[in-house]
Amino acid sequence: MQLVLERRPERSRVMALASPLIAVALTLATGAALFALLGKPPVEALKIYFLDPLRDPWALQEIAVKATPLVLIAVGLALCYLANAWNIGAEGQFLIGAICGGWLAVKTHGTDAGYWVLLAMLLLGAIGGALYAAIPALFKVRFGASEILTSLMLVYVAELLLDYLTRGPWRDPKGFNFPTTAEFDAVATMPMLIEGSRLHFGAIIALIVVAGATVVLGRTLKGFEIKLVGAAPRAARFAGFSDKTLTVVTFLISGALAGLAGIVEVSATINHLQPNISPGYGFTAIIVAFLGRLNPVGILIAALFLALTFIGGESAQISLKVPLDLTKVFQGILLFYVLACDTLILYRFRLVFAPKVAHGVR
Amino acid sequence: MAEAAVAAAPTLEIPPAPDEVPLLEAVSITKLYGDFVANDAINLEIWPAEVHALLGENGAGKSTLVKMIYGLLQPTAGEFRWQGQPIVLSGPAAARARGIGMVFQHFSLFEQLTVAENVALGLDKAELAGLDERVREVSRSYGLPLEPKREVWRLSVGERQRIEIVRCLLQDPKLLILDEPTSVLTPQEAEQLFRTLRVLRKEGRAILYISHKLEEVRALCDTATILRGGKVIATCDPRSETAQSLASMMVGGEVGAVRSDGAKKLGNPRLVVRNLNYTPDDPHGVKLDGITFELAAGEILGVAGVAGNGQDELFAVLSGEALADDPAAVRIDTRDAGRLSITERRRLGAAFVPEERLGHATAPRFKLSENALISGHAASPMVRRGFIDRAQARAFVDRITKAYDVRKGKPDPEAVSLSGGNLQKYVVGREILREPRLLVVSQPTWGVDAGAAAAIRQAIIDLAARGAAVLVMSQDLDELYEISDRLVVMCAGRLSAPRQTRRADRGEIGMLMAGVGMKGTANAARP
Numbered sequence: 001m002q003l004v005l006e007r008r009p010e011r012s013r014v015m016a017l018a019s020p021l022i023a024v025a026l027t028l029a030t031g032a033a034l035f036a037l038l039g040k041p042p043v044e045a046l047k048i049y050f051l052d053p054l055r056d057p058w059a060l061q062e063i064a065v066k067a068t069p070l071v072l073i074a075v076g077l078a079l080c081y082l083a084n085a086w087n088i089g090a091e092g093q094f095l096i097g098a099i100c101g102g103w104l105a106v107k108t109h110g111t112d113a114g115y116w117v118l119l120a121m122l123l124l125g126a127i128g129g130a131l132y133a134a135i136p137a138l139f140k141v142r143f144g145a146s147e148i149l150t151s152l153m154l155v156y157v158a159e160l161l162l163d164y165l166t167r168g169p170w171r172d173p174k175g176f177n178f179p180t181t182a183e184f185d186a187v188a189t190m191p192m193l194i195e196g197s198r199l200h201f202g203a204i205i206a207l208i209v210v211a212g213a214t215v216v217l218g219r220t221l222k223g224f225e226i227k228l229v230g231a232a233p234r235a236a237r238f239a240g241f242s243d244k245t246l247t248v249v250t251f252l253i254s255g256a257l258a259g260l261a262g263i264v265e266v267s268a269t270i271n272h273l274q275p276n277i278s279p280g281y282g283f284t285a286i287i288v289a290f291l292g293r294l295n296p297v298g299i300l301i302a303a304l305f306l307a308l309t310f311i312g313g314e315s316a317q318i319s320l321k322v323p324l325d326l327t328k329v330f331q332g333i334l335l336f337y338v339l340a341c342d343t344l345i346l347y348r349f350r351l352v353f354a355p356k357v358a359h360g361v362r
Numbered sequence: 363m364a365e366a367a368v369a370a371a372p373t374l375e376i377p378p379a380p381d382e383v384p385l386l387e388a389v390s391i392t393k394l395y396g397d398f399v400a401n402d403a404i405n406l407e408i409w410p411a412e413v414h415a416l417l418g419e420n421g422a423g424k425s426t427l428v429k430m431i432y433g434l435l436q437p438t439a440g441e442f443r444w445q446g447q448p449i450v451l452s453g454p455a456a457a458r459a460r461g462i463g464m465v466f467q468h469f470s471l472f473e474q475l476t477v478a479e480n481v482a483l484g485l486d487k488a489e490l491a492g493l494d495e496r497v498r499e500v501s502r503s504y505g506l507p508l509e510p511k512r513e514v515w516r517l518s519v520g521e522r523q524r525i526e527i528v529r530c531l532l533q534d535p536k537l538l539i540l541d542e543p544t545s546v547l548t549p550q551e552a553e554q555l556f557r558t559l560r561v562l563r564k565e566g567r568a569i570l571y572i573s574h575k576l577e578e579v580r581a582l583c584d585t586a587t588i589l590r591g592g593k594v595i596a597t598c599d600p601r602s603e604t605a606q607s608l609a610s611m612m613v614g615g616e617v618g619a620v621r622s623d624g625a626k627k628l629g630n631p632r633l634v635v636r637n638l639n640y641t642p643d644d645p646h647g648v649k650l651d652g653i654t655f656e657l658a659a660g661e662i663l664g665v666a667g668v669a670g671n672g673q674d675e676l677f678a679v680l681s682g683e684a685l686a687d688d689p690a691a692v693r694i695d696t697r698d699a700g701r702l703s704i705t706e707r708r709r710l711g712a713a714f715v716p717e718e719r720l721g722h723a724t725a726p727r728f729k730l731s732e733n734a735l736i737s738g739h740a741a742s743p744m745v746r747r748g749f750i751d752r753a754q755a756r757a758f759v760d761r762i763t764k765a766y767d768v769r770k771g772k773p774d775p776e777a778v779s780l781s782g783g784n785l786q787k788y789v790v791g792r793e794i795l796r797e798p799r800l801l802v803v804s805q806p807t808w809g810v811d812a813g814a815a816a817a818i819r820q821a822i823i824d825l826a827a828r829g830a831a832v833l834v835m836s837q838d839l840d841e842l843y844e845i846s847d848r849l850v851v852m853c854a855g856r857l858s859a860p861r862q863t864r865r866a867d868r869g870e871i872g873m874l875m876a877g878v879g880m881k882g883t884a885n886a887a888r889p
Contacts, residue, residue: 219749220749221739221745221749221750227728228736232724232728234718234721234722235721235723238736
């Protein structure tokens with residue numbers, strides 16, 4: 001008797017929907033085992049991690065705040081991945097977006113500049129992220145350099161640049177030597193949706209981006225081009241679509257969205273630049289993109305779930321005394337299961353009872 | 363493999379006298395792919411110490427037959443006999459255990475490993491001792507000089523082929539199958555290969571030699587079996603035939619029903635190709651060398667030729683998937699089109715049907731209405747200001763369905779779910795319904811059932827009758843005789859002078875396809 005993986009005659013629609021759910025279930029089971037190994041009560045731990053935040057209004061708001069950058073980045077990444085362009089460096093584009101937008105906030109600090117500042121910051125953030133993403137894209141189409149490697153390596157360049165700026169030229173002289181810029185002025189701050197809360201206007205931007213991406217992918221020739229280049233490159237060439245141009249275009253879009261996420265995050269929640277402005281949104285967004293099946297609406301749901309792991313991780317750190325890095329472990333396990341479960345869409349398991357013997361010569 | 367050899371021993375103990383039974387006999391071997399008959403009751407005898415040629419055009423069923431002999435495919439019906447005993451060749455290992463070795467057209471070698479290491483990969487552990495010495499010895503005694511310690515990437519194509527041959531010879535085969543071995547060799551290398559093969563014959567080994575090069579077969583082979591359309595057409599002694607007579611057997615002697623409307627009025631030249639040269643990026647591609655022809659409105663020009671002689675490259679350069687260096691090398695309706703994209707050429711009224719319907723003409727997992735956009739987005743109401751009008755796309759699919767009788771399970775299925783014939787009708791219909799002024803179509807009826815093939819040919823003829831210029835590339839000579847007005851032959855990246863199809867002699871066309879009598883034909887496959 002043996003277990004074999006065999007190709008399905010056609011893709012399973014049931015599995016296309018079920019595979020992210022199976023992946024989440026497997027992640028929870030593995031998480032329970034992990035907690036047990038750490039000597040924590042597994043059921044209690046999972047409850048603190050994944051259920052308690054859902055009952056707390058503050059935590060719910062925080063989930064939306066954390067989901068905002070994830071949605072913005074992941075929608076852009078989904079466009080890339082659908083087109084077979086592998087942007088792994090959204091984290092770097094996020095940081096560069098924050099730097100470019102933050103530059104204007106730093107430069108206009110203490111002047112009587114008007115409300116155009118915030119709009120200009122958002123624009124600069126998007127442009128900065130796009131230009132930073134253009135580097136690996138151009139290297140890819142011009143020299144054939146793997147965009148996976150170059151985009152990833154540029155993350156570290158961006159991190160060090162931000163570190164340098166906040167410790168060096170842009171440091172707040174009145175900041176007691178902390179590596180931060182001055183607090184942004186009111187005109188450089190994202191307005192809140194509800195007075196006194198942390199839920200900011202960026203969440204609306206994220207929803208608009210989801211709606212826009214849904215229309216582009218579902219209704220426009222550009223969306224068709226993106227899907228065709230990724231799914232059937234030869235047919236795409238026959239259709240007259242250039243995979244090289246599209247690589248650059250999707251990298252520019254995803255870089256712009258990541259950069260926008262960066263400046264939204266900084267102007268709305270942190271209000272200044274500092275070396276550490278992202279808990280790895282750019283990488284978590286990769287998981288979000290795949291968990292959401294590269295579909296904008298799916299991404300919205302997946303981003304809320306991943307945001308939950310951030311919040312749950314923080315409260316688990318407090319009440320269970322488990323390391324915060326456990327959150328990253330959870331996210332890694334989740335990506336692993338998501339990719340593994342996707343196999344089930346095109347393949348299925350079958351038990352074979354009479355193993356086929358290769359009868360050599362009769 | 364060792365176990366299989368042991369298992370095979372009992373039958374080998376009582377070998378009948380080699381002169382009385384063939385080494386390998388195929389008895390009424392039939393292979394079906396769905397409804398398609400790839401091999402139709404093939405009978406074949408291969409005797410010891412015989413070089414046996416298997417001749418035929420592409421698609422004649424040579425590869426299918428050979429793959430069954432090597433155990434890669436199982437026959438649907440019929441049986442193989444080995445020295446008179448019925449056998450089942452369940453896989454290549456079983457075939458090798460019997461003493462059947464095969465050298466493929468495409469090598470499977472690891473570039474970074476040495477000659478000896480590559481040979482070792484095919485052997486059992488027990489056989490590895492003293493391998494270098496054995497490789498050197500075998501290669502020397504058969505005139506296949508090889509240095510065991512050299513890395514493969516340093517070697518020429520001819521030397522690489524020797525590795526494959528030595529790999530087979532180390533297993534002491536009784537039957538060696540060679541699949542178009544000279545297609546990658548220079549004439550000198552080929553000459554050396556022939557010497558080796560003659561030595562092997564002298565040792566009593568049988569060789570099954572697959573080729574479509576007639577002169578070569580006449581020089582080397584004792585027997586030739588000619589396949590056409592999956593059937594054995596003749597078995598003969600090639601030395602007592604002429605290249606001419608072999609060619610006409612290969613491509614079919616009887617001239618099909620040719621259209622008699624000879625007084626067809628042709629319009630202005632619509633596609634003019636002048637001295638078109640093109641070097642593909644792919645090192646295994648075929649270089650196009652000075653392609654020149656004219657195609658008039660209302661005319662159907664047939665391009666005959668064995669696959670892999672530059673047809674793919676010509677299609678790519680004509681469609682705009684690949685660009686010529688010289689803009690004037692391809693002119694559509696007096697406009698220089700050599701550097702125009704496929705979309706721009708479509709806007710000039712051109713349409714294209716590539717050979718591969720799944721993956722090239724269509725995206726397998728996309729619905730038919732989405733696939734309609736692949737060629738339709740260039741100029742049609744299906745796309746307006748960048749937005750897709752799905753209702754229009756679905757209506758277009760309905761029109762194709764109605765006009766070309768595309769059978770499908772639901773109104774708008776994925777392309778992959780259609781049968782080959784229906785998908786081909788969809789693809790041809792998709793292009794013809796756009797009423798192109800120029801249609802370039804490759805293998806319009808490849809692997810399509812007879813009914814669909816007739817419908818597709820009729821659609822092409824009707825399109826030309828409405829004044830469009832049509833270029834048809836096909837390996838099915840009967841098809842070209844049936845629908846084309848003029849014929850050219852493509853071989854090794856060059857094009858022959860055109861002939862009136864009605865007056866074209868099949869034997870002569872067959873010779874040109876085999877590269878005989880082609881003016882200044884270079885061996886384009888040569889590295």
